[in-house]
Amino acid sequence: MSAEADFCLDGFEPADTDSAEAEQSVWAGDLTVLAEHHTPSGSHSYLLAHDTSATWGVPGEPQLIAIKISRAPGDRTFTFECAPHTVLAFAQSWLIERDCPPDLITQVTTGIAPADDITVQTERKIRDAAGRYEVLHSDTAPDYPYETWTMARDRRAVQDPVRVFLEVDGPGTETYTLREGAFADEEAAMDWLFYRHSPLPESPEYHAEAAARSRAALTRSTGPTVPSQPEAARSAAPSTSTAVQTTVSRPL
Known part of the structure; x- marks a missing residue:
């Protein structure tokens, strides 16, 4: 720095x-x-x-x-x-x-780090946006609890195109969270920011993105399915049956 x-x-x-x-x-x-x-x-x-x-x-x-x-x-x-x-x-x-x-x-x-994977993924989504978001409004709270937010229009969104990206410092920690909320229009987004009458509404894409991350994590942790040695040997060995042979595909 x-x-x-x-x-x-x-x-x-x-x-x-x-x-x-x-x-x-x-x-x-x-x-x-x-x-x-x-x-x-x-x-x-x-x-x-x-x-x-x-x-x-x-x-x-x-x-x-x-x-x-x-x-x-x-x-x-x-x-x-x-x-x-x-x-x-x-x-x-x-x-x-x-x-x-x-x-x-x-x-x-x-001096502070992302608190969780959702924060990391949301930051990556913004960085890779390539003109996806039109920034509309923003604010930085000068006092505790420290937070900043950016309101933007998602040009790719089919539903609830006005998005609020809310960043909040973790109390007593050197971490922060970043979350995305979705609204029908600027008025609804401003109403939520002013009153905070409900949790930040998740974007319609959130669950699909979370499912994709889970599938990717599962693939990394399990890897490809490989048959055990006896099963592989049986698959490779020629059949001795006199009946009509049928080839059965088996995932490797």
């Missing part, structure tokens, strides 16, 4: 107004880098950082920021893109969609 971000833009000028405004919207001194990747040629940089200024700014503002910088050494210009996020996996997904190598930007040390 780096103490401060370095955009490596000395001698470069913004290529357009959007890049100039984006670069001016963040200050390197406010950022603590969680993960970064720079291409060997120096043409591109990807940064994932914690924005310390968000902790004393507007309550609930995202505390993570994803940055992509593209440089044109020939004319000494750069383009600058950035996006704030509340949930780490969404920031990683944003960078991966912009050609950052996934293995490099997911090597993040934040």
Whole structure:
């Protein structure tokens, strides 16, 4: 983890107004880098950082920021893109969609770890989304119990397309959980977030995904079925019966 971000833009000028405004919207001194990747040629940089200024700014503002910088050494210009996020996996997904190598930007040390396999799988689902989610709203709770959430529209969902991804720190532990809830629309999602009158409703795909994970785990633990030696020998031995022989297929 780096103490401060370095955009490596000395001698470069913004290529357009959007890049100039984006670069001016963040200050390197406010950022603590969680993960970064720079291409060997120096043409591109990807940064994932914690924005310390968000902790004393507007309550609930995202505390993570994803940055992509593209440089044109020939004319000494750069383009600058950035996006704030509340949930780490969404920031990683944003960078991966912009050609950052996934293995490099997911090597993040934040001091807390996923509490369970559901959290790991949900984070992987977000990172591999490839434009699947349109982020609508987000929030970060400044006080205990610490939680963040991102509301997004699932472009692939047939049912309940508005999803809430809720991340909660485990009390007294250095772990966190991430869960996905499904809602018919933004109003229903906001109503749940405000009142918490029921458990977070599971997505329609949850049980299918859980079943797939169980099948995969069972396959890994049991492996292929192999007949015992006597049975294999009997299958391989020629039949001595005078009756009409019938070939019976047997799984190996």
